[in-house]
Amino acid sequence: MTTTERAVSPVSEENPSERVPGGRDIWFFVLFESAIFTSYFCVYLFNRTQHEQVFLLGQSHLLLWLGVLETIVLLTSSWAVARCVQHARAGRYDGSKRDALLTAGFGVLFLLLKVGEWVRLIHAGHTFTSSEFFQYFFFLTVIHCIHLLIGFVVLGVLWYQLSDQKRRTQQTVETCATYWHSVDFFWVVIFALLYVVR
Amino acid sequence: MEDGSNRRLFVAWLILVAISLVYLWIDHSATHRGIPTASTVVTVVAICFALIKVRIIMREFMEVRGAPQVLRRLTDYWVLLMAIALLGVYFAGKAVA
Amino acid sequence: MRRPALLDDPKRELWLAWYATVAFYSLYTVVFFIITRTQPPGRPWYTPTQVVGWFASRHEGLLIGFGLIFILGGLSATSIALITYSIRRMSVSRAFAYSYLIIYAVSAVPGFLFICVAMTVGAFRPGRNPEILRWLYDLGFLSFSGTMGVFLIGSLIWMVAILLDKNRVFPAWFGYLNLCNALTEVVVAPSWIFHAGVFAWNGVIAWWINVVVFGLYTGAFIFLLRNMILREDFGTGPLPDLLPPEGRGRVLAEYMSP
Numbered sequence: 053m054t055t056t057e058r059a060v061s062p063v064s065e066e067n068p069s070e071r072v073p074g075g076r077d078i079w080f081f082v083l084f085e086s087a088i089f090t091s092y093f094c095v096y097l098f099n100r101t102q103h104e105q106v107f108l109l110g111q112s113h114l115l116l117w118l119g120v121l122e123t124i125v126l127l128t129s130s131w132a133v134a135r136c137v138q139h140a141r142a143g144r145y146d147g148s149k150r151d152a153l154l155t156a157g158f159g160v161l162f163l164l165l166k167v168g169e170w171v172r173l174i175h176a177g178h179t180f181t182s183s184e185f186f187q188y189f190f191f192l193t194v195i196h197c198i199h200l201l202i203g204f205v206v207l208g209v210l211w212y213q214l215s216d217q218k219r220r221t222q223q224t225v226e227t228c229a230t231y232w233h234s235v236d237f238f239w240v241v242i243f244a245l246l247y248v249v250r
Numbered sequence: 251m252e253d254g255s256n257r258r259l260f261v262a263w264l265i266l267v268a269i270s271l272v273y274l275w276i277d278h279s280a281t282h283r284g285i286p287t288a289s290t291v292v293t294v295v296a297i298c299f300a301l302i303k304v305r306i307i308m309r310e311f312m313e314v315r316g317a318p319q320v321l322r323r324l325t326d327y328w329v330l331l332m333a334i335a336l337l338g339v340y341f342a343g344k345a346v347a
Numbered sequence: 348m349r350r351p352a353l354l355d356d357p358k359r360e361l362w363l364a365w366y367a368t369v370a371f372y373s374l375y376t377v378v379f380f381i382i383t384r385t386q387p388p389g390r391p392w393y394t395p396t397q398v399v400g401w402f403a404s405r406h407e408g409l410l411i412g413f414g415l416i417f418i419l420g421g422l423s424a425t426s427i428a429l430i431t432y433s434i435r436r437m438s439v440s441r442a443f444a445y446s447y448l449i450i451y452a453v454s455a456v457p458g459f460l461f462i463c464v465a466m467t468v469g470a471f472r473p474g475r476n477p478e479i480l481r482w483l484y485d486l487g488f489l490s491f492s493g494t495m496g497v498f499l500i501g502s503l504i505w506m507v508a509i510l511l512d513k514n515r516v517f518p519a520w521f522g523y524l525n526l527c528n529a530l531t532e533v534v535v536a537p538s539w540i541f542h543a544g545v546f547a548w549n550g551v552i553a554w555w556i557n558v559v560v561f562g563l564y565t566g567a568f569i570f571l572l573r574n575m576i577l578r579e580d581f582g583t584g585p586l587p588d589l590l591p592p593e594g595r596g597r598v599l600a601e602y603m604s605p
Contacts, residue, residue, distance in 0.1 A: 071316075072321055073312060073314070073317055086332065091335075093335075094336060094339040097340045098339050108287070116277050123270045124267050127266045127267060127270065128263070130307065131259060131260075131262075133311075134259050134310075135259060138259070229312075230312055236311075237304045237308070241304065243300070244273070244296045244299065244300035245296075245297070248296040249292070250280050250288050250289040250290075250293055
């Protein structure tokens with residue numbers, strides 16, 4: 053085998069039946085939290101069907117392109133953290149630290165876009181209590197943002213792992229990345245439900 | 251090897267971004283003169299696309315593709331469950347409204 | 348006569364505390380859901396007349412049920428004490444244990460006792476002014492649902508302790524479950540604003556879904572505390588793994604133990 057072939061093996065070839073990426077515990081969390089979010093989404097969808105006009109009217113005040121932009125920003129941050137994991141697995145910690153910074157950077161960008169969006173809506177008179185649609189809008193986006201803020205703490209743990217040669221483990225790196233991806237895919241569904249669903 | 255998996259991640263990202271952009275077109279087709287109108291088709295398509303993205307994120311970004319079969323099956327069932335729950339509640343709601 | 352084994356078992360106090368914990372949560376469930384019927388919560392949009400009716404239909408239940416809580420509610424201390432003990436057994440600083448203990452001991456007053464007091468005062472004189480009755484009704488339910496901030500921080504403290512712990516007292520998945528529980532405390536915050544709807548104190552999101560999560564969380568920690576006691580070696584290092592029980596449940600035990 054040449055050195056390039058041996059340097060790093062893609063995940064699917066590396067004992068595929070042994071390793072749960074990040075460990076079983078974080079996946080328990082991801083799936084459990086998905087279930088909770090899904091229950092919130094179901095409540096939202098049901099109420100939407102009962103008060104269609106109110107929801108449509110509220111939704112018309114949202115800027116779809118902004119939602120799409122936010123989605124793309126968060127997807128990119130997810131991409132960065134996935135690359136971070138791969139670089140770490142290959143032992144290229146400088147590259148993975150750079151990716152971790154990119155992840156955080158895109159995360160911050162998402163946060164800024166979100167806050168800007170909230171400010172714009174509130175100035176236009178749409179608040180948590182102004183209509184049923186905006187109850188759900190602010191609830192879902194705020195609770196998602198709380199997950200995002202926790203994600204920054206997790207990225208801090210990730211950074212610490214990447215920086216400290218003695219204490220790092222690949223599993224913890226993957227665990228942190230798995231959490232971040234969950235924040236990303238929660239947003240993917242929230243975006244579709246708030247901005248697009250009719 | 252690493253380039254291969256890097257490229258794979260990039261392609262996954264491209265697909266995810268492309269689907270996100272498709273939403274712009276879906277929305278455009280469901281908005282008449284600036285006023286969004288209710289549409290079952292748009293709702294179903296939007297939810298399905300979202301869950302397809304979720305599955306891609308899980309498979310490619312979260313590395314479920316190379317994980318034990320238990321996790322692969324579990325995540326697939328979870329996405330399916332979400333689809334059934336969301337679409338089921340939506341249609342039940344429409345029936346009751 | 349041979350001494351009963353329990354008198355010699357060094358873990359007997361722990362088991363006493365554990366059974367008291369189970370007793371407390373059973374009492375809590377029966378009192379709140381069945382005797383007093385204060386859970387699921389009354390509707391926030393009730394007019395004073397409707398509140399009078401609410402109290403009237405629960406008159407004896409409130410007095411007897413919460414009377415029981417006033418006598419036996421101290422059992423809640425065993426749950427907090429056992430969890431504090433578990434945090435002390437961890438490799439993390441004792442500050443975590445003490446913080447948890449203080450937070451939960453304090454939060455029991457507004458989060459648990461206020462509603463008992465408010466509702467028994469309301470039931471005590473049925474002829475009371477309806478406006479005052481509704482005031483008591485609001486006080487009871489808002490204090491029960493709305494003082495979640497304290498539980499939120501407590502859950503986070505426990506979570507951080509579990510994730511930092513090297514003694515493997517609790518599995519990491521339970522640490523993360525603490526985060527889920529903490530987030531549900533955030534979800535209940537809007538109940539201070541809404542009189543009706545899914546975010547009111549009786550709403551689908553602020554109450555029903557939260558109760559499911561809380562119930563699962565409580566069931567999980569009662570089960571894990573039991574595992575901890577079984578594994579306890581009274582040392583300061585990592586807890587030994589749980590030996591698989593004979594027969595059924597072995598796979599579950601092996602999966603669930605850290």
